[in-house]
Amino acid sequence: MQSEAVNGVAPGREELVARAAALRAGLWEDAPQSDGARRLTGRSIDAVTGAGLMRLMTPQRLGGYASDIRTLLEVATEVGRGCSSTAWITGVLNAGNFVASLFPRQVQDEVWSLNPDARTALVLGMPARGIETADGGVLVTGEWAYVSGSLHADWVGVLIAVPVPGADPVVHFALMRADEVQIKDTWHFAGMRGTGSNTVVAAGVFVPERRLLPYLPLLNGETDGVVDPAHRYRNSLVGLFSIGLLGSLLGGATAAFDFVREQAPKRPAAGSRYANQAESPSLQLDLAEAATKIETAKLLAGKIADAADEAAYAGEFADVLVRAAARQYSTQVAQLCREAVDILMTAYGSSAFNEANPLQRIWRDVNVGSRHAGFGMGIPQQLYGRALVGRDPREISLLV
Known part of the structure; x- marks a missing residue:
């Protein structure tokens, strides 16, 4: 991991984009192998992570950079000059970390306190139904296709429809550890092959209430009481x-x-x-x-x-x-x-x-x-x- 700025100040956009540019030659060299294997090479994912480029959306108090969206764009663009699949995964996993950072602090600590480079895969699509309530949480069973980054994630965020007595189910983000789900090999596509955007399968995974986050309030900007007020992540x-x-x-x-x-x-x-x-x-x-x-x-x-x-x-x-x-x-x-x-x-x-x-x-x-x-x-x-x-x-x- 490259050394950070003095006095704990997170690196700025120029530094992070320069780090991404420095990876270009190696990513370009590995791109054919990632394409053929339908997953990023270990060297590619390690290079991006080692340069700190998976910390862009992680809270600073847990070792992240809390970068702005323009930084994410420019970093991903530089990475893409070396390998499009690697850039796609860099963008998607940082977006997943963004959503993980919107959960309560206890959950943020679960995700990053032991590993500030932890990565979160995320998928937006039809929420899984047939969710069962359980003491202190829910039991999640379902499948979610096209989960880019699932092969390199520590956590997986999916949409589920949580049952509510006497009312329509309420859609939530559910955050699960990667070792709690299985990956079904379904990504056999002509392009972006290195993204390994396979299908995630959960079979009765217990998700505690603290790792459930209402979906619509986030989309509508109704974050008061949902997101830490000190958090400036109010982007669409x-x-x-x-x-x-x-x-x-x-x-x-x-x-x-x-x-x-x-x-x-x-x-x-x-x-x-x-x-x-x-x-x-x-x-x-x-x-x-x-x-x-x-x-x-x-x-x-x-x-x-x-x-x-x-x-x-x-x-x-x-x-x-x-x-x-x-x-x-x-x-x-x-x-x-x-x-x-x-x-x-x-x-x-x-x-x-x-x-x-x-x-x-x-x-x-x-x-x-x-x-x-x-x-x-x-x-x-x-x-x-x-x-x-x-x-x-x-x-x-x-x-x-």
Whole structure:
């Protein structure tokens, strides 16, 4: 673990981004192995953890950095320039730690007092039902698919519907130790293979009341009495989660752009008399278009992060228009990254699809990652449009 700042002050954004950049070469080298094994290499996960990059959302009193959302974005983007899957896991596990940090202090102590690098996998989706009440808690049985980071987590946070006598069940986050659940090997996807986003299975796991956290109050910013008042984590959860994913896509698109530009002077412009690709106006135009898409995507992602941070620093919770905009902007960022990589693949030529070429792995990763459910099905556009005409977007989806 790298030494921390003097007098216990957590490292700032510049230092943390520099740490992420220092890992790039090693992550790039291990990326094919992570892709083939469908899980990150031990060296990759150890490198990110050893650099302190799993502590971004951990409370400072327990050895974490309590970083802002812009820092998470820039760190994940730098990691993504080395390996998209590693960046995805870095973003997701930090987001999971963010949610764990919203639990009461006793639970925070359980998670981090013995290990400030403890990692929390988290999944948002349909809550498990059929939960049984028990003395002092609940018995949880269920399955949750697409749990990115589950292979490298110490804790797992899932949604469950807790029964209430005479009323509808109330959705809660349930926090379980990783050794209490099983992992079903279901992640056989074309891209983001290294994320190992498998299915988590719980069979009658006892979860004490202290490790149950009401879900809707957090989404709606109704944190008084739920979250430690001294905690400045009042960011929109949806904005946070999207940032945790977007850094990977931005990093991957940037890595693809850098690779194509660096190789252009060494590659022939097939079917022409140009000395190399760099001399071809077509390649120059493609690079200009891809660069513009990537830079636009970075600006939009930064806008999402900054809006969340501004609300947090002001002790406020972003209104539904800002939150709906975050989902729409996130969708646009994902689309721009995918479009940029597609342009770069065509510009490079058909050998970009050779299995030995890193471009094809980035292409697969960005194409799969950009189609995450949070970015798709036209829902983000509907949410933003409804908010723009003064209607409540939560009539469509609670994930705002």
